[in-house]
Amino acid sequence: MNKMLLPIALAAFAGFASAEAPAADDAAQKEKLEAVEGKVDGLNESYLETKTTVAGLAKLKIGGFVQFQYALASDTNLSGGYSQKQGAWAMRRARIKFTYDAGNGAQFVWQPNFLETKFETKDAYFQYTEQWLKSIWVKGGIQDIPFGFEIGNSSSGMELIERSRYENNSVFNGEKTLGLVAGYTPSELPINLKIGWLNGQPQQAVTGDWSATQDPKNFVGRVGFTTAFNELGLSVDGGASYFYDSKVLTDTAKGGTYTQFRNDSMVKITSSFRNDLKTGILGLDLQSTYEIPGLGGFKLLGEYYMGKIVGQPGGIKLYTGAALSTAEIRNTLGYNITGVLNPVQFLPKLQLVYRYDYFDPNTDVDGNGIIKAKGFSAADIAYTTNTIGLNWFVNGNLKVSLFYDIVSNETTTDAALNGAGGKTPGTAAYTAAYVAKNDLSGNIDDNILTVRAQVAF
Amino acid sequence: MNLSNFKFLAPLAAAAALMGAASSQTITVKGSDTMVIMAQRWAEAYMAKHPGTAVQVTGGGSGTGISALINGTTDICNSSRPMKSAERAKLKERYATLGFEIKSAKDGLSVYLNDANNIQELTLAQIKDIYTGKTTNWKQLGGPDAKIIVYGRENNSGTYVFFKDNVLDGADYMPGMQSMPGTAAVVNAVAKDKNGIGYGGAAYAKGIREAKVKKDAGSPAYAPTEANVKSGVYPLSRYLYMYTAQRPSGAVKEYIDWILSSEGQAIVTQVGYFPAK
Numbered sequence: 001m002n003k004m005l006l007p008i009a010l011a012a013f014a015g016f017a018s019a020e021a022p023a024a025d026d027a028a029q030k031e032k033l034e035a036v037e038g039k040v041d042g043l044n045e046s047y048l049e050t051k052t053t054v055a056g057l058a059k060l061k062i063g064g065f066v067q068f069q070y071a072l073a074s075d076t077n078l079s080g081g082y083s084q085k086q087g088a089w090a091m092r093r094a095r096i097k098f099t100y101d102a103g104n105g106a107q108f109v110w111q112p113n114f115l116e117t118k119f120e121t122k123d124a125y126f127q128y129t130e131q132w133l134k135s136i137w138v139k140g141g142i143q144d145i146p147f148g149f150e151i152g153n154s155s156s157g158m159e160l161i162e163r164s165r166y167e168n169n170s171v172f173n174g175e176k177t178l179g180l181v182a183g184y185t186p187s188e189l190p191i192n193l194k195i196g197w198l199n200g201q202p203q204q205a206v207t208g209d210w211s212a213t214q215d216p217k218n219f220v221g222r223v224g225f226t227t228a229f230n231e232l233g234l235s236v237d238g239g240a241s242y243f244y245d246s247k248v249l250t251d252t253a254k255g256g257t258y259t260q261f262r263n264d265s266m267v268k269i270t271s272s273f274r275n276d277l278k279t280g281i282l283g284l285d286l287q288s289t290y291e292i293p294g295l296g297g298f299k300l301l302g303e304y305y306m307g308k309i310v311g312q313p314g315g316i317k318l319y320t321g322a323a324l325s326t327a328e329i330r331n332t333l334g335y336n337i338t339g340v341l342n343p344v345q346f347l348p349k350l351q352l353v354y355r356y357d358y359f360d361p362n363t364d365v366d367g368n369g370i371i372k373a374k375g376f377s378a379a380d381i382a383y384t385t386n387t388i389g390l391n392w393f394v395n396g397n398l399k400v401s402l403f404y405d406i407v408s409n410e411t412t413t414d415a416a417l418n419g420a421g422g423k424t425p426g427t428a429a430y431t432a433a434y435v436a437k438n439d440l441s442g443n444i445d446d447n448i449l450t451v452r453a454q455v456a457f
Numbered sequence: 458m459n460l461s462n463f464k465f466l467a468p469l470a471a472a473a474a475l476m477g478a479a480s481s482q483t484i485t486v487k488g489s490d491t492m493v494i495m496a497q498r499w500a501e502a503y504m505a506k507h508p509g510t511a512v513q514v515t516g517g518g519s520g521t522g523i524s525a526l527i528n529g530t531t532d533i534c535n536s537s538r539p540m541k542s543a544e545r546a547k548l549k550e551r552y553a554t555l556g557f558e559i560k561s562a563k564d565g566l567s568v569y570l571n572d573a574n575n576i577q578e579l580t581l582a583q584i585k586d587i588y589t590g591k592t593t594n595w596k597q598l599g600g601p602d603a604k605i606i607v608y609g610r611e612n613n614s615g616t617y618v619f620f621k622d623n624v625l626d627g628a629d630y631m632p633g634m635q636s637m638p639g640t641a642a643v644v645n646a647v648a649k650d651k652n653g654i655g656y657g658g659a660a661y662a663k664g665i666r667e668a669k670v671k672k673d674a675g676s677p678a679y680a681p682t683e684a685n686v687k688s689g690v691y692p693l694s695r696y697l698y699m700y701t702a703q704r705p706s707g708a709v710k711e712y713i714d715w716i717l718s719s720e721g722q723a724i725v726t727q728v729g730y731f732p733a734k
Contacts, residue, residue, distance in 0.1 A: 052632045058612065103629050131627065157550050187542065230555055233704060289553040291703055297553030342552045344703050348529055393551075396528030 059103070064096035065156040065456035072449045091115075092452065093155055095122060105129040105137075122176060135186040142178050146194035147220050147241040149285040150303055151175045156456050159299070159340045159351065159391065161403050165359035165383055166305045166334025171245065171281070177218070190227050192239075196220040219244040222283075233291030241283035245310065261330060261364040266375030279329070281307030296344035305334040330362040330380070351391040353403075359383050360410075370440075372416040381440060382410040399454045407446045415441075482708050483511045488522020488535035489615050490639045491658040492697050495562065495728040496535055499716055502724060510708055516639070519615025526702055527551060532709050534700045537564070537615035537658070538622075552702050559699040559713055562722075563731040565681025566619060566693035568668040569608075569647045569655040576600050578669035578678035581692055584624050587654060590631030595652065607634045608646045608655035616640065619695055620656055658697075659686070660729025683731045697730065 072087040094114040101107050111123035125141030144152045150167055152175075167173065179198030186192075198218040224239030261267075284304040291297050310329050336357040343350060360382035362370075370376045389403035412418075418439050438444065486496055493516035500512035517525075522534035527547045540548075540556060548556045568584060570576060576598055579587075586592040587605055596602045609630060610617040621627065637643045640657035647653040648664040659667070659681045669678035672692050685691040705713050715721050722732040 048633055051636070055632060134627070228555055230558075233555060235549065235555055289549055289555065291554045293704070294706065297703060299553035340553055342554070344552055344554070345706060393529060396524075396530060 059101045061099045061101070062096065063099075063457060064094075065454055066094045067092040067155075067452055067454045069161075069450055069452035071451075074445045074447045092161075095156075097123070105131050105134070133186070135184060137183050137185070139181045139183070140179075142176055143181060144175055145172060145177045145198070145220060145243075146181050146183075146196045146222055147172065147243050147281075148222065148283040148303055148305070149237075149239065149287055149301065156454060159353045160338065160355055160387065160389065161401050161450060161452055162405075164303065164334065164336045164355075164357050165385060166332070166336070166357075169359065169361065170305070170332065170334075171243070171309055171311075179218070190225050192224045192226065194220075194222045194224075217246055233293075234289070236286070236288045238284070238286040241285070243281040243283070243307070245279045245281075261362065264365065264369060264374065266328065266380075279308040279310055281305055281309065281332075294345060295341075296346075296348075297342040299338075299340040299342075301336075301338040301340070303336055305332070307332060328379075331364055332361050333363045334359040349393045351393070353387070353389040353391065355385070355387040357383075357385040357387065359385075367410060368413050370410070370412040370417060371414045373414075376417065378417065378438075378440065381412070384408045397455055397457060399456070401450070401452045401454070403450045403452070405448045405450075407448070408443050409440065409446075411442055412440050482509055483513060484533065484709055484712055485531045486512060486514045486533045486535060486699075487517060487525045487531040489519045489537040489697070490516040490610075491519075491537040491564070491614075491616050491661075492535040492562075495660070495697075495725060495730060498724045498728055499721060502720070503712060503715055507711075510712070512712065518611070518613035519618070520613040523700070526556075526700055529702070532701065533713070535561075536698045536700060537695070538619040539696075539698065540700060548702060554703040557701045557704050559701075559705075559717070560696045560733045561699045561716055562697040562725040562733050563686055564695055564697050565659045565686040565691045565731075566616065566623075566656060566695055567659050567662050567681045568670060568693075569644060569653075569657065569662065569665045570668050571647055571651045571653055572664075572666050573651040574600065574666065576668060578671060580671050580673055580676075581624055582673065584670070585626065585628070588620075588625055588630055588634065589628050590633065603652045606650050606653045607631060608637055608643045608650075608653055609634045610640070610643065610657070611636045611638060616657060623693065623695075658730065662729070686731050696733065 069090050069092050070087060071090065095111055096114075097109065097111040099107060099109050105128055107127045107129075109123050109125055109127070110121070112119045113122045121142055123142055123144075125139050125143045127137055127139045129135075129137040146152070150163055151172055162168070163175075167175070177196070177198045179196055181194060181196040181198075183195075184193040196219070198220060220241070220243045222239050222241040224237065226235070226237040228235040282305070286300075286302045288300045289297060290300075308329060309332050334357075336355055338353065338355040341352045342348075343352070362376070362380040362382075365376060365380055366382075370380050385408075386406040387403060388406075389401060392400045392402075394400060418441055486500070489496075493514065496514045500514045504510065504512055519534075519536035519538055522531065522536060523540060523544050525531040526534040527544065529551075540558070545556055548554065568579060574595070576595065579598070583592065583598060588607060588609065592598065593605055594602065595605055609620070612618075621630065635646070637646060637655075640661045643655035643657050644661045644663065644665055647655040655665075662681075667681055669680045670692050671678040679685045679691045681691050681693070686694045699713065699716070701709060701713075717733070722734075725732050
């Protein structure tokens with residue numbers, strides 16, 4: 001009997017044991033599952049934290065470019081002290097632009113430009129765009145002067161490798177300023193508007209009656225329009241700008257002394273009338289693109305500048321001197337026209353460029369009237385520059401440019417002005433070689449060939 | 458000036474001219490992930506009929522495609538959103554052209570819900586509140602007491618931008634949104650997550666349910682059907698675009714003409730989108 005019951009007892013035990021085993025397995029699996037779930041939750045938490053950090057970093061955009069070039073001048077010295085026909089390598093520009101999009105229409109921009117031994121800030125501003133219409137914005141800080149078309153064009157995106165002579169030799173040199181600019185750029189309307197209230201020249205120490213009425217500010221504005229006829233492949237944009245420049249006399253005396261064209265001479269004038277130093281520049285610009293069927297895109301750009309400029313002695317660049325008593329005032333004129341052909345259908349990576357550029361820093365005097373004895377200098381000579389060029393867009397990052405500038409200058413027969421760098425006839429520095437390179441009685445051979453590589457990211 | 462000084466540059470100029478020369482009969486297409494399946498079907502069908510032409514299709518997102526168009530590394534860009542004015546300006550700066558826009562198909566940008574979700578319809582404001590993080594629980598919308606799991610796309614996606622512009626009114630997405638690499642991934646995630654919500658093209662809506670959408674609380678709700686999308690009553694109707702840097706010509710023109718033909722548009726329907734006209 002016992003022998004008969006043993007298998008049954010064993011079978012019963014086995015049945016009990018098998019009933020207990022799944023319960024134990026379930027508990028273990030549940031425990032494991034909870035552990036895995038905990039790990040997944042932890043990873044998910046960590047992922048969301050990382051994602052928030054990455055999303056924050058994604059708001060920061062970094063771009064930049066480096067321009068490296070070799071320039072070969074014909075007879076005139078290259079800048080930097082390199083002698084004629086020697087040629088020179090140069091790091092023309094090296095910039096990094098940091099743009100942080102904080103959301104809700106707020107943006108911050110910083111763009112340093114790296115030089116060989118230091119760096120300078122090209123842009124440092126905030127921009128806020130209102131979020132209702134998204135068409136009105138304000139920009140505060142170091143930024144482009146809101147004038148014309150050329151100034152606002154990035155150096156990396158321009159078809160030409162250098163800006164126009166008027167821009168490079170006037171108050172617009174460097175393109176940047178410090179101030180507050182407001183804009184209206186509606187997406188629904190073909191117009192746009194920019195108004196800037198900018199710092200003028202740095203305030204100097206002032207005594208006397210002038211201090212009560214000083215206002216060294218610049219006001220700049222541009223009204224623009226934009227039209228596109230998509231069916232025709234045609235667009236026409238343009239605008240009119242005005243740069244109002246207000247300066248103050250800083251002499252301790254009530255009257256400042258400055259030089260201005262009067263009659264046929266640049267003469268020193270002592271004046272107590274502050275209004276004499278309120279000047280302005282008018283600008284007109286036009287940009288048109290047209291897609292030539294079967295060939296590619298053609299662009300025509302034109303810009304016109306006219307106005308009175310107060311500059312430092314010897315030119316009309318931005319005045320940075322300590323006292324305006326040594327300022328010079330000139331009526332100026334400049335215009336340029338640029339044609340750009342992109343033969344997309346045949347040579348999609350190439351771009352052909354031509355520009356005619358005229359610049360007269362003193363429209364009140366011409367040619368032989370530019371006489372040193374009457375106060376004029378090489379700064380009164382007008383220039384015409386014909387530029388032909390080729391851009392090769394090797395890939396999305398690399399652009400190689402080949403440009404040739406043919407420069408012609410206004411001439412004068414005044415021997416005293418020849419040797420325009422200011423060397424005095426009869427001195428040791430006034431050598432025959434010097435005169436040959438600076439002889440304003442004829443066209444100075446200062447054509448220049450430039451090969452440039454630009455890498456942008 | 459003695460030009461002989463510059464003789465060494467002649468080979469450089471010649472090389473530039475040669476290397477800038479246009480390439481062969483290969484058409485490259487890049488851009489929208491929303492459109493990538495449709496674009497591949499177009500390419501396959503076209504190449505079968507035109508053995509001399511190769512069409513290479515890649516995705517990457519609308520933003521990536523537009524950048525490639527500006528950089529000259531693609532012939533055609535697919536985009537599930539219109540090109541921005543800043544992008545057009547770059548195209549104009551580089552090529553002196555205005556770009557050429559082709560409306561290749563229509564889509565009803567769909568709001569995906571899990572099959573188990575009892576929510577039937579949502580207003581644009583409700584969707585915005587979900588995606589900006591103001592509404593976080595289905596209970597607030599009449600559903601179960603459960604946290605809403607929000608799925609979306611990555612920021613190089615045209616759908617991401619379209620949704621942000623047209624539903625969120627430009628506001629930022631909530632930080633907790635799970636960004637998926639493609640619409641198929643969004644659909645897959647919502648199909649497996651009963652508390653999930655996502656968005657994407659109508660063609661991908663398989664295994665999930667599309668919510669009816671209404672402009673506001675007082676408006677009728679519409680599903681993203683062909684009739685509703687074509688008539689424009691569905692609030693999130695949109696075109697799917699193709700862009701070229703200039704007016705199409707040669708092989709590219711022939712390919713685009715074929716896409717707009719009844720044969721090309723039939724593929725649009727097969728894939729799940731709607732014909733452009």
